[in-house]
Amino acid sequence: MPRLAYFDCIAGASGDMILGALVDVGVPIEKLQETANSLGISGLQVSVHQVKRGEFFAAKVEVHAPHEHAHRHLHHIEAILNKAALPDPVREKAIQIFRRLAEAEAKVHHTTPEKIHFHEVGAVDAIADVTCSVAGLHFLGVERVAVSVFPLGGGTVKCEHGIIPVPAPATVELLRGFPSRPGPVEAELVTPTGAAILTTLAKPGEQPNFIPQQIGYGAGTREHENLPNVLRVFIGETTLSETADTAMLLETNIDDMNPEFYPHVIERLLEAGAMDAFLIPIIMKKGRPGILLSALLPPEKINEVLAIVYAETTTLGVRLTHITRNKLRRWRERRQTSLGEVEIKFAEWKTPEGQSRRTFSLEFESCKTLARQHNLPLREVYDRLCKELKP
Incomplete structure (x- = not known):
């Protein structure tokens, strides 16, 4: 069964909280450091220590990066990721996350993703947050990601553009289509980095049934009154097929x-x-x-x-x-027959014993076209082609 990571956003989500939850659930800190090193940026260090948030003990991951004032564009970040020694799935998903973030920023600023220059999210530590998060999920063998309702927080936050409302405009764009709720505290609970990671890897509203096997807690930096600042992740197996x-x-x-x-x-x-x-x-x-x-x-x-x-x-x-x-794996092919080319729909499934089974059906419009071309009854065309194509 497909392996699932379900992120329970008790107090929101940020890049460091995601990393903390993954470390707490079993990703070695050495693996994250190895991933950070692959980015080719000197002085990048990843560390972890245990903290308590409310009644929860959680892993607090910190990315220590050299101070810089660089404002990177999307192509700069893609160049870093393309040069990094990363597994292809990790590289591709990390690039998808930054592209999605660029699209959100572009919509807010009424420009194109290529013209967006990242500030906080373009910093080295944010690039490491994204890449290490994807690498951690890859290390755990996670094939699907799901996320709970996002708590939006409230109030205002100060950034390079000045004081802006919470959630930040780019975060709001990233959360579009995902179940969210106001509060429960006046603070920034979901950061652009956290939103970009989870909304790129997960699907809106997807709440699959699964069997939890490992549980981890990642800590945020702030302490909230009456709200433990943690992100919880469940790692387990879904109870349905990978095509569900x-x-x-x-x-x-x-x-x-x-x-x-x-x-x-x-x-x-x-x-x-x-x-x-x-x-x-x-x-x-x-x-x-x-x-x-x-x-x-x-x-x-x-x-x-x-x-x-x-x-x-x-x-x-x-x-x-x-x-x-729950869907069967399906695909379409075009085949040559005695009457001409026909489109075929295939479907495949596995028996309880693990054996593959396949079925097919002829595309109606293809059969109708051939019936008219050859002046034959549609039923005759369908029966004849089924016999020809049957394995």
Whole structure:
């Protein structure tokens, strides 16, 4: 089963808190130092010590970097990472994190990611935070990352641009689509670095079932009254296959709408990002016939889909449910046949004994095109090609 890291953001998330949690769960500090050394920056040191935050004992990781005033652009950071002696998956994910951060900063400042020059996040210690976090997860064999609701904190914080509200504008952009809640204290709980790492590696709203095997606590720098400043990580195995994911199911019952409008509604929902949308006839209270309109969608598309449902239908409200989908591995191929080229959809799964099984189906539109070209019944084309292509 796929190995999962679930980050429980009790008091938010930052780069050093993520590193502390990973060290506490079993990543050797020597591994982080090795990763930091690979960046080719002299004087970069990673250390750890145990601290107490509230009633929790946690690992406090500190990255000691040479003082500098450099403002790096994205291409500078990518050059550092491309030169570093890192496993390809670590390098690629670290670059993804900085690209996502550059996109968030660019949106805030109304410019392009290439023109963004990083301040705090472009500093050597932040580059080490990101790279060492990805390397730590790679060392643990983590294949999937999930994250809890983000606590937003509150108040203001001073940075190079002056005093700004909490969360910082770039952090807000990074958290877009991820479940969040106000408070619970007036402080910066989620830093841009922490948000960039977790929102790049995790999917919005994904809360998979898993079997915890290791638990670690990473400490933040500040002490909060009545809130232990720790980030907790669970390492375990998911109970579903690696192709499983999470989605939202939107449902609403409608009994007073012109049925001619439904095809248009379905089309709009699919255009807005719904993975599927369908209608089910139902009998409602007082024996009235109605329609159950359902849409399956990624959690980050909920606002767009809701806007269409309320604008295009007569409903006064909807039901929203987080669901887990377990999917077969699937792919498409094009094959030559006696009638011409046809597109085929394949799916693969494993039996309880570990044996691979495969099935396929012909793409309807391909079969329809061939049927018209050869002036044959569609059913005959389908049956003939299935026999030809059957292994």
